Every structure is written in structure tokens, then in C-alpha cells.
Amino acid sequence: MPRLNLANRCFAAIVLCFAALPAVAGGSGISTLQTAVAHAMAGRRGAAVVVDVQSGRVLAAYHLDVAARRVVHPGSSIKPFTLLALLQAGKVDAHTALMCKRTVSIGGHKLDCTHPATPEPLVPASALAYSCNSYFTNVAMRLTPAQLRDSFVRSGFSSRTGLSPHEAAGNVALSHSLEELQLQAIGEWGISVTPLELLHGYRDLAALANSDPNGDLSPIFEGLQQSVTYGMGRMAQPDAPMKVAGKTGTALTDEGPWTHAWFAGYAPAEKPEIVLVVFLEKGHGGTDAASVAREIFAAFAVDHDAGVAESAKGARK
Helix, strand or coil, X not given: CHHHHXXXXXXXXXXXXXXXXHHHHCCCCCCHHHHHHHHHHCCCCEEEEEEECCCCCEEEEECHHHHHHCCECCHHHHHHHHHHHHHHCCCCCCCCCECCCCCCEECCEECCCCCCCCCCCECHHHHHHHCCHHHHHHHHHHCCHHHHHHHHHHCCCCCCCCCCCCCCCCEECCCCCHHXXXXXXXXXXXXXXXXXXXHHHHHHHHHHHHHCCCCCCHHHXXXXXXXXXXXXXXXXCCCCCCCCEEEEEEEECCCCCCEEEEEEEEECCCCCCEEEEEEECXXXXXXXXXXXXXXXXXXXXXXXXXXXXHHHHHHHC
């Protein structure tokens, strides 16, 4: 009987997502993408939303109300925006290399690196791929508190996105010590976001990747691709030729000793068309959220490849 009840709850969650689809995706039927989102998130606490990079239109969603109103720390999913602040301020470039010290303890928080040990120094792209706390907490000290805060604010992390009529807004504080600055740089202090705000930020990154993939910000795009290729986000790569890009996050909470899990990213990695955020309430780690993202990306890859094949067939006629 308990198994039957769980199955019924999961089925009900899927039905609720389908029922909300016309208002979310603007269509009259259930898309393959919406089906994948509902299936991947069924029985989970949290939210998942997919939007079109070009138009910003919501294509699929699970618990859009949660995505609009839940405000929590982003954890390591904020690191691309820390790197953005550093690059734009001229504090690092693509070749800025540091050795990972592995052991990281800041403000009473033990934040040791969990990525594979490497004998080579890390540069921004590989540090992002490995989500290296040692790297980011060290280079963040090259920024002033105002530089980091203002860059986060420019990226939209204290503003409503307009994707939902009943949104909350996150907040970005000004750090008053090096420890606070370091923790803010890795999303563990002084910045709280909604899933929609994080989604909006990654949509902006995807648009930049489309417009200038080899410019001054290329370490961000390379790092997000490498994260899924070999780094901490590798569980997000579907079993498909299409490559995706993105970043995991495991965020400490102010409410208790648990964590929340994040994944945000886009596909295809080389020319983004969709952007996705997955937020798991009390998730064990970013890899959990990445696994949810993989199922959603897999569904998109099938539809995308079918569309490409159909276009090629039409061009041959």
C-alpha cells in the first residue's frame, strides 16, 4: 500500500504539471519537454524551469510558483558570475593560474574541494569546471566588496525577472570582511536568489555565448562546457551527441544543517537554444540536480535532432 500511495502522489504531481502547461508554455498540448520535466521532478521538492534563450518564453516548468518565490543561497552555481566580475574588472584573464590547496575553511565553514586532485595549476575555465573553492575564494580577494556586489546586481540577482506575476526578489549584501567576500564569491553568504533569477542570469550567459563565444568572456563558456564534459556537472550530459553546458551548486542553508541542490545550464553548448534551472529542496548535492537536468536535456536533444533532420530533408527536396 505505501508503494501504491507513492505512485499515486507522483502521478498526481505529473497531472498537475500537465494541467498548468497551457498557462506556462503558451500551447494547447503537452510538449515532450514538459513531459520530461514532470517525469524528472516527480515526487521531488523544488522546481525546474526551461526557457527559450532567444525569446525568454517559458517552455516547460515544474512548480513555477516555487521557482518564483523561493529565495535561498545559490552555492557554487553563482561561480560563473563571480568569474564574470573578475574578468570584467580585469583581475584575472584566461591564463590566471593557481594551485588548488584542497583544504578551505572560512568563517567557521569547512569548504574543502571535492574535485579530483590535479598536479597542474588551475586556470579560470578548469577552476569553474571543477568548482574549485580554493581557486575562487583566493581570486575573489582581488575584488572590492562593491565590485562583487555591483556585478551580481547587474546580473539581475536582486530583481524580478517578469517570468511570473507573483515573484519575489533575491538580495545581494555588501561584504564587510575578507571572509564575507570569499563566502559571497562562492554563493554561501550575502547573496540569495530565486530559481527564476538564476535562470535569468544563465539565459544572459547563453546569449553572450551566442554573440561572442571566443571573446574576453570565453573562460566562462569554456568552463561551463568543461564542467559537463569532465567536471562536477558531468551527470547532466545526456546520452546524445549534443553537448550541454552548465554548473552545479550545493548550497548551505540558514534554516538548518541540510543543503539545497542546484543545476543551471544551457544546450546546445556551442549555440544555446534553451536554458534550464533545477532546484532541489534539501537536495544532497549538485550532482542530484544535474541528474534531473540530464533527463530534460535528453528530451530536448531528441526533439532538436528530429527538427534538424526534418530541416535537412526539406532542404534536399
